[in-house]
Amino acid sequence: MPKTLKPHHPGVTLRPEGRQPSVVRNDPVRMNSQADATVQSAPAPQRLAVDVRNVSLTFQTADGAVDALSNVSLQVAEGEFVSFIGPSGCGKTTMLRLIADLQQPTSGTLLVNGVSAGQARLERRYGYVFQAPALFPWRTIEKNLKLPLEIMGFSDSEQKQRAARYLALVNLTGFERKFPWQLSGGMQQRVSIARALSFDPALLLMDEPFGALDEIVRDHLNEQLLQLWDKTGKTVLFVTHSIPEAVFLSSKIVVMSPRPGRIIDVIDCNFPRDRTLEIRETPEFLKIAQRVRVGLRAGHSYDE
Amino acid sequence: MLRQHPLVERYAPIVTIVLALIAIWYIAAVLMNLSLVRGGFEREEAPYTTSELIAGTMSAERPLLPAPHQVIAVFVDSVFGYAPTAPRSLVYHSMVTLSATLLGFLLGALLGIGLALMIVHSRVLEKSLLPWIICSQMVPILALAPIFIVVLGAIGLQGLLPKSIISAYLCFFPITIGMVKGFTAPDPMQLDLMRTWSASPRQVLSKLRWPSAVPYLFASLKVAITISLIGAIVAELPTGAEAGIGARLLAGSYYGQTIQIWAALLASAILASGLIGLVGLTERMVGSRMGARP
Numbered sequence: 015m016p017k018t019l020k021p022h023h024p025g026v027t028l029r030p031e032g033r034q035p036s037v038v039r040n041d042p043v044r045m046n047s048q049a050d051a052t053v054q055s056a057p058a059p060q061r062l063a064v065d066v067r068n069v070s071l072t073f074q075t076a077d078g079a080v081d082a083l084s085n086v087s088l089q090v091a092e093g094e095f096v097s098f099i100g101p102s103g104c105g106k107t108t109m110l111r112l113i114a115d116l117q118q119p120t121s122g123t124l125l126v127n128g129v130s131a132g133q134a135r136l137e138r139r140y141g142y143v144f145q146a147p148a149l150f151p152w153r154t155i156e157k158n159l160k161l162p163l164e165i166m167g168f169s170d171s172e173q174k175q176r177a178a179r180y181l182a183l184v185n186l187t188g189f190e191r192k193f194p195w196q197l198s199g200g201m202q203q204r205v206s207i208a209r210a211l212s213f214d215p216a217l218l219l220m221d222e223p224f225g226a227l228d229e230i231v232r233d234h235l236n237e238q239l240l241q242l243w244d245k246t247g248k249t250v251l252f253v254t255h256s257i258p259e260a261v262f263l264s265s266k267i268v269v270m271s272p273r274p275g276r277i278i279d280v281i282d283c284n285f286p287r288d289r290t291l292e293i294r295e296t297p298e299f300l301k302i303a304q305r306v307r308v309g310l311r312a313g314h315s316y317d318e
Numbered sequence: 319m320l321r322q323h324p325l326v327e328r329y330a331p332i333v334t335i336v337l338a339l340i341a342i343w344y345i346a347a348v349l350m351n352l353s354l355v356r357g358g359f360e361r362e363e364a365p366y367t368t369s370e371l372i373a374g375t376m377s378a379e380r381p382l383l384p385a386p387h388q389v390i391a392v393f394v395d396s397v398f399g400y401a402p403t404a405p406r407s408l409v410y411h412s413m414v415t416l417s418a419t420l421l422g423f424l425l426g427a428l429l430g431i432g433l434a435l436m437i438v439h440s441r442v443l444e445k446s447l448l449p450w451i452i453c454s455q456m457v458p459i460l461a462l463a464p465i466f467i468v469v470l471g472a473i474g475l476q477g478l479l480p481k482s483i484i485s486a487y488l489c490f491f492p493i494t495i496g497m498v499k500g501f502t503a504p505d506p507m508q509l510d511l512m513r514t515w516s517a518s519p520r521q522v523l524s525k526l527r528w529p530s531a532v533p534y535l536f537a538s539l540k541v542a543i544t545i546s547l548i549g550a551i552v553a554e555l556p557t558g559a560e561a562g563i564g565a566r567l568l569a570g571s572y573y574g575q576t577i578q579i580w581a582a583l584l585a586s587a588i589l590a591s592g593l594i595g596l597v598g599l600t601e602r603m604v605g606s607r608m609g610a611r612p
Contacts, residue, residue, distance in 0.1 A: 116510055116514070135513070135514065135516055138516060140514070142510070142511065144507050144510070144511070146507060148505060148507040150508065150526070151609060152529045152608035152609050153529075153609070161515075165515045165521050165525070166515065193609030195609070213515075
């Protein structure tokens with residue numbers, strides 16, 4: 015593993031000027047007042063990155079209908095880092111797939127950046143990171159990074175420049191000509207994150223990106239991801255089933271429960287943006303972790 | 319130690335097998351030709367010894383099973399003994415068959431890949447085409463070949479093309495089956511990724527499905543190229559072709575020239591392994607460009 019991400023790479027200026035990411039509460043009525051309180055420089059109206067209202071998804075299976083999601087509502091403001099946590103089958107991945115328009119809800123409305131999820135997908139408004147790196151094994155690392163850019167019709171010079179920039183961002187400069195199998199699992203997942211960022215979407219959807227990695231690599235990547243979020247001001251929706259990971263990374267934690275898949279708690283989590291792994295020992299951290307754990311336990315129907 | 323020498327280690331098993339096969343061949347030649355040779359001696363009422371008898375089985379003019387050295391002698395003679403364009407040269411006949419094989423292989427590959435593309439992109443086509451494709455391979459080609467030649471001859475097609483079409487008819491099948499598998503090989507996650515980038519179907523094909531199918535393509539090409547060689551030879555058999563390995567086999571069997579048949583078989587075996595080697599070489603070259611693990 016290479017060293018940690020350089021905190022301020024000279025070639026990286028990703029934060030759009032004039033936008034101030036801020037943390038807002040779930041409640042849309044209180045949201046505005048909260049936004050007014052935190053945004054000092056640019057008093058632009060707080061825009062919602064994701065707006066989910068009364069969304070349900072029912073699968074028809076051989077054993078009858080299964081409620082993957084039941085009447086879920088959630089608002090995410092721009093610049094937030096939202097984690098979804100819950101036992102398997104609670105619909106957290108489904109939630110992400112609905113927002114990405116990889117699946118369609120049975121009922122309810124779902125807006126991404128103010129437009130429908132399908133429209134947002136066509137406009138390439140989000141980058142998606144899957145559980146596995148899903149790199150194309152016949153492409154070199156550089157060419158893997160260029161793949162979305164090729165598809166979106168970026169010019170050759172732009173492709174080259176962006177590939178170099180985002181490889182540097184995830185600290186993989188020098189690996190351009192390697193093939194995926196020549197990289198470790200953690201490095202591959204970093205490539206897939208760089209690939210999702212390469213076309214500079216405002217929204218990043220991450221489905222348990224570090225689930226298959228060991229604890230040490232995971233901690234390391236968590237820190238890198240946090241720095242990245244702080245640096246780029248992107249909105250991140252992050253699925254996990256690790257409580258410490260959720261508490262460490264998020265500005266908001268959404269606790270979900272299965273059968274039917276639903277949201278049972280939304281926990282705000284406002285640690286300073288330049289936090290380090292050490293905060294995991296603080297009482298505040300443990301308190302929030304405890305609240306998440308209580309929520310999870312309440313939702314666990316098999317504990318009865 | 320001799321045993322640990324890398325060359326010995328590598329080639330000893332191969333050489334052992336080849337020597338064993340040649341030994342078995344010689345024994346079989348003796349056993350199969352024994353009564354023939356004995357009959358010959360008895361007709362001439364000449365006294366003979368066992369060693370004369372065994373020597374006779376390996377030098378008969380029209381043996382049931384020629385001995386390896388006889389086959390090789392005729393093979394060498396008909397490859398190097400004549401100008402490559404002479405009708406008695408095996409090189410000439412091999413080239414005739416090779417050109418039909420390559421054209422048939424090309425046609426078959428295009429047809430096979432085209433059918434696979436249609437099957438992958440439309441469920442209706444999959445349901446309607448696949449049964450016919452499978453049926454096409456159930457009809458013995460030996461029965462179909464003369465019909466093909468007659469029908470194609472009636473519309474003015476003669477020579478190379480009818481043979482190639484028969485060869486293509488045989489060899490498209492493994493390519494279709496292999497490429498259907500290959501085009502559907504991409505991981506669901508990779509397909510989802512393409513969707514998140516809202517890639518067009520054409521981009522999904524060129525950037526994901528095609529590269530994913532390459533290993534399947536080469537596996538099926540290896541099968542297909544030998545089949546297309548067999549197709550070209552079979553196409554020469556029922557049509558009274560004047561040139562080609564098939565014509566050579568046919569002529570050999572008309573006149574009881576078993577050694578000539580075996581020499582022609584040897585030529586087709588060398589041709590087939592050369593063709594497979596060529597496909598394998600291409601596969602390795604493409605593989606190294608596509609990041610295959612060494």
